[in-house]
Amino acid sequence: MNKSTTIDAAVHAVREHTVEIITNSGEGAQKCAQIFGQTCAKMGNGVWTVEIIPAEIEPPHHTVTSTSGNIIRFGTEKITNWGDQSKLAIAFNDQVCLSRHRLNSFDDNCIILQESAWAESEDEVIRKMYAEAMEEMSSKNYRFIQVPIEEETLKVVDNPQHGKNMFALGLLAEIYNRDLAIIEKQIAHIFQKKSAKVTELNVQLVKNGMQWARDNLDFRFNVETIPAEEKRVVMNGNQAAALGAVAAGMEMCSMYPITPATSVSHELAAIIENYGGIVHQAEDEIAAAGVALGASYGGKVALTVTSGPGMALKTEFLGLAIMTEIPLVVLDVQRGGPSTGLPTKVEQSDLLSSIYGQHGDAPRVVIAPRSIEECFHSMVTARRIAETFRCVVIVLTDANLATGVQQFTRPEFDIRWQQEPVDFSPVPEGLRPYDWDPETGLSRRIIPGTPGGAHTVTGLAHDELSNVSYEPESNERGCKMRSRKLAVFQSTLMPPDVTGDQEGDLLVVGWGSTQGAIEEAVDRARKEGHKVSTCQLTFMSPLEPGLKEIFSRFKKVMTVEINYSDTVGDPYITEETRRYGQLAWLLRAHTLVDIDCWTSCPGQPLRPNDIYNSIIAKSEKGASK
Amino acid sequence: MSSIPISLLELEDDASSCLVADDYQKKEGKWCAGCGDFGALNAVKRLLAKEQLKPEKMAFVSGIGCSSRFPHYVNAYGFHGIHGRALPIATGVKLARPDLDVFVVMGDGDCTSIGAGHWIHATRYNTNMTVLLLDNNIYGLTKNQTSPTTPQGYTSNTSPKGSVLPALDPLQATLGVSNASFVAQTADWVPAHLYATLQAAFDHKGFSFVRILQRCPKFTPDVFTENVKNPDLTELLVHEEGVNAPGLDKLFKAMREHDPKNIDEARALAQRKDLLRLGIFFKDSNLPVYDEIRAVPPVSPEEKVQRLEKEFDRYAV
């Protein structure tokens, strides 16, 4: 097998690197990336991985639409987002490679290790496609290295479809000097349900990949590793939210399948019964909300999980939950909209509909985790808020958090998170179902089964006794009390942190999942002398206190969002007609500050570099004014 | 449906704790005079008294409509929800609280139009609950619009020239759903039959669907008149496993032995429109019951935390 002697290789020390593994769907890129990412994490690198998912389940192979794969960004320090363009790629064919090129995913000097079989294919069509693809990609300075991935894989297994991924893993292991022992352990774990032979063959493929790299590649990258002192876990945001739900004592997850939220329920379906709960797959999202609401009314801690189109269907039920003051946690993993939109891709466009989506005045709490770790903790927080304030809590994550994989500090569980939500002590004589405290709007929740408490809750306007009431004062009082709870909740919040100087030229405001990318961009601009800071919101309704005061310390305030907004200067678009990004609308209304926005909705997470450019553009505009 | 057994001895010991039908009335019903919903309420109150159910151990769930005001008038926990969605709420309640007796009250628009999807699936889930469809063949609360069960040709505010389509038959529809376990029909103007049917529905473990033909003197005063006036147009389905109330044989001449286990005959009878048929069309107590299948043993908080630690080991770096 070792046909040549090992060649000399130059080792480049880098703080971080971004790698892509791009294949046809079904060629095992996920496994390769999962093991590589895990290995980096275990060795002490910060890691963020993202899946590249084709829109169809099994699109035709060897086409630009068949691309499936993973991006792995890893570095010496903590990694908080998917970063900028990739520096190295392994491509199983020219077409999937071309699709990434067209998305501008590769750095100008990207090293691309590409399957060598296609250039000399017997099939003329394939040869032609290959030549055209290479021609198109020649506009960049990529360094292509032809690798006989399939040929080498066939030396170990009969079906290269099940094996090329492990050979590729071997290439990466050698290039980045990864610990083979860790890789072997990962492989054994992944294939634990298969025979020992499977593990053995896969390990052999990795070793062959490493050997091929030693024999043929003249470069290596060294990303220094600093082993972590604290205990850590690594997972994606949907797994974190699912485990958060269990940790929060939720015993009913009622859902209807919808990307990118479904995997939360997959995760829960696999484990929740060990915790006394169930996943109920309802006939539609309306029913899913209804079952969760009914279960919560009955005294269980209940959750419904969905994405944009499902949120639209749940609308009426959320209004009912708010009106009857029955606690309910809703997890909305946002995707691109409107309508079916971009089912697998990220957007932050459910913000305003989550806050204002009901008819009537319908105050509710909306929180947005900013990292995968917060996806876990926000479920615990959501339950606490929902029960304390007898309200609806919407947790807004998105496709970026859902599929991004990152490590974080292993949570320490608190037994109080698991507490029963219900108090069955007999209802004292005279206590009413909505005995609103006139200061706070809070009242004791009376659950069926509680002696002396029998009453009928209703979505109609009602008084303290839960009697239907159309009296003018009664309706005003109900509205006031439901709204008051939000103000009381807001009084428990702290003003958000400002990262960077506490005053300056520009404040960049983001919310939810964009934290990592925004902070990275702002950090870079600050190092270059720009007076820019950032503030990442996590409570969206009610908003954290003190925003107006914080904004007043900056000459300009700009939101950064994965949303649409008009550009002044486009046909018909003026300062007057311009529609802002959703966060900008919200903050403008809330603070009366003239807040600008920079938004983008390409169906991809924001790149730090693009945010950086928007900051520089804004700073320069500011300076010239 | 599981009832809380109270032995006669206990009752004698503490006669004051014995509840009578009127103890289950919370507020005066606010339906129009002569509304068939009163009859249904009376029958339910009698049933609750007969079973001596504790007010705090029941949940009455409804949608929106005249009929859906029902929970407000019963001395029990109630959930007056949104139009068409009573069944998902009730499913959630029963899954969370199998110890509660769950009753659902819906109108024909509520159940067979806006809530039709839930109706089909709730039938298939076969969750243990007693379900009352108060069918007045019209939208009452919104004042006289055609419903799916409105007879063809019958005029309303939305069909001034008469309803253009044949009426949807809730019995046929329910009998067509896999895992349907209890389907019965009764009428508000035959109180003894109504009561006995509700009793049978309550006794059945599973989704007990009772269509109650309900008079609405306001908007459909004539849809049932013939049947009310002339008992000969009605045939009672009788069987030792069916509805058997004293005195009915004096009222109705037409009686048919129908074994509620016979689904084919049930479907055939539901399809025939020569006579109005009251009784249990179908009953099968051996079908999977959703709240039973999905029951999981409770886990202590301490145990949960231990299991969570193991869960996190899978993700440990």
Ligand SMILES: Cc1ncc(C[n+]2csc(CCOP(=O)(O)OP(=O)(O)O)c2C)c(N)n1
């Ligand atoms: C989503 C929604 N759509 C429409 C309505 C208006 N609405 C209230 S009750 C009703 C129909 C009532 O008819 P039915 O269910 O037969 O009950 P009934 O009043 O006849 O007892 C309608 C359409 C509503 N409340 N909610």
Ligand code: SF4
């Ligand atoms: S409108 Fe008809 S259904 Fe409604 S309360 Fe009056 S009689 Fe009853």
Ligand SMILES: [Mg+2]
């Ligand atoms: Mg009706």
